[in-house]
Amino acid sequence: MSAPVLQTRDLRLAYGRHEVVRGLGFELAPGAIACLLGPSGCGKTTVLRAIAGFERLLGGEIHFEARLIGSADTHLAPEARGIGMVFQDYALFPHLSVAANIGFGLGKLARPAREARVAEMLELVGLASEAQKFPHELSGGQQQRVALARALAPHPALVLLDEPFSNLDSEMRERLSLEVRDILKAAGTAAILVTHDQHEAFAMADEIGVMHEGRIQQWADAWQLYHRPANRFVADFVGQGAIVQGVVRDPATVEIELGRLSSNVPVECCHGSRECVVDVLLRPDDIVHDDSSPLQAIVARKAFKGAEILYTLRLPSGAEVLSLVPSHHNHTIGQPIGIRLDVEQVVTFPHA
Secondary structure (H helix, E strand, O other), X not given: OOOOOEEEEEEEEEEOOEEEEEEEEEEEOOXXXXXXXXXXXXXXXXXXXXXXXXXXXXXXXXXXXXXEEEEOOOEOOHHHOOOEEEOOOOOOOOXXXXXXXXXXXXXXXXXXXXXXXXXXXXXXOOOHXXXXXXHHHOOHHHHHHHHHHHHHOOOOOEEEEEOOOOOOOHHHHHHHHHHHHHHHHHHOOEEEEEEOOXXXXXXXXXXXXXXXXXXXXXXXXXXXXXXXXXXXXXXXXXXXXXXXXXXXXXXXXEEEOOEEEEOOOOOOOOOOOOOEEEEEEEOHHHEEEOOOOOOEEEEEEEEEOOOEEEEEEEOOOOOEEEEEEEOOOOOOOOOEEEEEEOOOOXXXXXXX
């Protein structure tokens, strides 16, 4: 197994007397794409800036390619770290052509080698025909690819991307995040993305660290975060869902208003008691529309999403759950509809 390209251990960062990151650590394998995902103010951009060298550590260590580049006593300057950076506003030079922007950091190379590398980068990001244009002549998505090509040109082992798609519309963000992933994988370069948008994180990252109040709440792939959230914050922040009350009948069975759920992972919320009340997370895909089902729920709200409709359904107890239904099943507010459970991953939390 390859050694990690990046290791962060017990990071502590502060602005003045206010500590914004504490006890944070993770590792990144060569060529892997990670994401720090969380709401504004959680510390994710501060961590990225510390890895880049723009913020000094109060405590902990950052190792890049087996070198100590940051600690409370050691601070390697950003330009000496060999890490690429793509900024939120792209930071392209408006007076330089696309080719000149990409080649800006290659001044130490002989001209033929520099031109060859620029040509290689232009092909990689699909902008070979735009080489002599200036940034203002490009779309936002094209400018983002130029910024990425410039960051990749010096062959860094790691590229940092700070909210790189925030200036783009939602459709462009989703498409470009997939394109950028393909470009990074083709280059074999590890990357860390910072974003508050889970769709970007899911589209780009191999592994995701969900952050809250300066700490990583869970580090996992998208499937684990959605289906096996470590705590309520992750469950609320990643995906959509509803919490209903349940009773643990045995370590493998939880009973809720809609029926019994069988868990392949032992439920550990009872602290040794045989039975206890728990809160159960139900995702929209756990509740299936089924006209033949004897279970009924009332349509309380609906949100049309094109191919699907997200229904908020009220149960007889007054509790509400969500269900994602193909949009040709178009029901009216107040209408009862048949539903059934299809829960493969039973997620419970201590009863609040």
